[in-house]
Amino acid sequence: MALELTPLATLPPAVDRACGPKAPPPMRLMAARGLAPLGPADLLTALYQLGVSDDATLKSAAMKTALELPEKILGGALGEKLDARVLDFFARRVWQKPKLLSIVLYNAATDDETFRHLATLCREDELEIIAHNQERLLRSPGIIAALYMNPKTRMSTVQRAVELAVRNQVRVEGIPLFDETAKAIASSGALTPEQAAAEDAAFKRAAEVAIDPAVGLSLTPLDEKEAEALAEAAAEKAEAEAEATEAEVEEKKQRLVDLNATSKIRAATLGNAFARAVLIRDTNKQVAMACIRSPAVTDSEAMRYAMNRSLDDEVIRYIANNRQWTRLHGIKVALCNNPKCPIPVSMRLLPHLGLRDLKSLARSKGIPSALANAAKQILQSRSA
Numbered sequence: 001m002a003l004e005l006t007p008l009a010t011l012p013p014a015v016d017r018a019c020g021p022k023a024p025p026p027m028r029l030m031a032a033r034g035l036a037p038l039g040p041a042d043l044l045t046a047l048y049q050l051g052v053s054d055d056a057t058l059k060s061a062a063m064k065t066a067l068e069l070p071e072k073i074l075g076g077a078l079g080e081k082l083d084a085r086v087l088d089f090f091a092r093r094v095w096q097k098p099k100l101l102s103i104v105l106y107n108a109a110t111d112d113e114t115f116r117h118l119a120t121l122c123r124e125d126e127l128e129i130i131a132h133n134q135e136r137l138l139r140s141p142g143i144i145a146a147l148y149m150n151p152k153t154r155m156s157t158v159q160r161a162v163e164l165a166v167r168n169q170v171r172v173e174g175i176p177l178f179d180e181t182a183k184a185i186a187s188s189g190a191l192t193p194e195q196a197a198a199e200d201a202a203f204k205r206a207a208e209v210a211i212d213p214a215v216g217l218s219l220t221p222l223d224e225k226e227a228e229a230l231a232e233a234a235a236e237k238a239e240a241e242a243e244a245t246e247a248e249v250e251e252k253k254q255r256l257v258d259l260n261a262t263s264k265i266r267a268a269t270l271g272n273a274f275a276r277a278v279l280i281r282d283t284n285k286q287v288a289m290a291c292i293r294s295p296a297v298t299d300s301e302a303m304r305y306a307m308n309r310s311l312d313d314e315v316i317r318y319i320a321n322n323r324q325w326t327r328l329h330g331i332k333v334a335l336c337n338n339p340k341c342p343i344p345v346s347m348r349l350l351p352h353l354g355l356r357d358l359k360s361l362a363r364s365k366g367i368p369s370a371l372a373n374a375a376k377q378i379l380q381s382r383s384a
Contacts, residue, residue, distance in 0.1 A: 003084065008045070011045065018030075028050065028058060029057070032057075033065055040077035043073065044066075045082060046062075047069075050062035051063050051089065066090065074100050075099065078090060087114060088114040091114050098125060098126060101126050113140070117146075120149065127150065128154070137164060137165070141172045141173070144161045144175070149175075155200050156199060159191070165182075166186070175269075176295055180290055181265050188262055203267070206275075207267070210267050252274070256275060261284050261286060267279065268280075269294050276292075276296075280292065288314070289312075289314055289315065289318065292315045305319060306331050306335050306341075317340075320342055329352075332349045332352055335349060336361055337361065337364065339368060343371065346371050350375060353375075355379070359375075361375040
């Protein structure tokens with residue numbers, strides 16, 4: 001969860017005089033507007049204190065001033081040993097400014113939770129700074145999860161971070177398929193710099209077609225412009241996909257097929273329905289399972305997969321054991337018609353089917369005879 005931004009109980013003397021509880025209202029308003037005689041570090045502390053206050057006028061003025069501060073002032077103050085909440089407050093406002101963000105990331109006073117938050121938002125170079133702080137990664141595994149879930153993080157960086165966790169016996173709960181990812185990394189072995197660079201490039205190309213812009217953001221964008229940019233990018237991508245030719249679709253599929261197992265699992269976890277539709281057919285069982293276990297799988301996708309007789313048995317078994325999905329009529333029918341569904345599950349679902357579905361199953365030659373006979377018996381009992 002995000003660092004809680006609460007008022008500071010103790011203020012530096014200069015800040016207390018400018019905006020503390022005993023400061024005159026005109027002085028507090030001057031501080032909120034950035035006009036009080038304060039040094040850079042004290043100014044940031046004052047703006048934070050007023051920015052989280054209950055006074056709507058002071059809060060609005062402080063927020064406006066914080067957003068408009070010159071980079072020279074911010075750069076000089078963000079490297080100071082400020083309260084972690086002050087650093088978090090301004091980190092949320094400078095994350096799109098690489099020079100200022102790097103100062104926050106190199107500041108030892110920055111909270112681990114701020115690192116995790118920034119790892120969901122920032123770009124490749126800053127993500128590298130975050131990933132190189134191994135002490136923080138081990139102390140707060142949520143940072144590793146945030147790196148993994150941010151599609152802008154290099155694949156080689158993700159691999160190093162997960163390897164670090166495994167090596168130190170740290171389980172990363174925020175990665176939906178951590179065990180599968182760890183196994184895939186262990187089986188692939190260490191990559192040479194050349195191999196790592198090639199896989200980074202391959203994943204980046206695959207992400208262009210398989211991962212939607214907003215994936216990985218654990219918090220709402222900081223402002224309306226960012227939200228609009230994400231929505232516009234998603235709309236443009238959907239429009240391009242609708243107009244894609246068959247050759248273009250095949251080229252997009254190939255980008256996913258060419259990935260190694262570790263990258264495929266990550267693409268399946270972060271990817272859109274297109275990525276899952278391609279990768280669920282992968283011969284590597286871990287990749288196929290990553291697709292069906294992705295948090296983004298919809299009920300309609302699950303039904304299509306339940307109908308597919310060519311998928312791995314484990315995928316069908318996973319759907320069959322998912323109570324949420326087996327409550328849906330369409331999935332019940334699909335599973336009963338799929339010979340890869342475990343017989344006990346099919347037998348349990350049969351009594352919940354309608355007459356038309358039971359008649360179809362009773363005549364079917366593509367399911368186990370025991371199931372077809374059971375369907376006939378249910379029909380006979382209902383007609384009696």
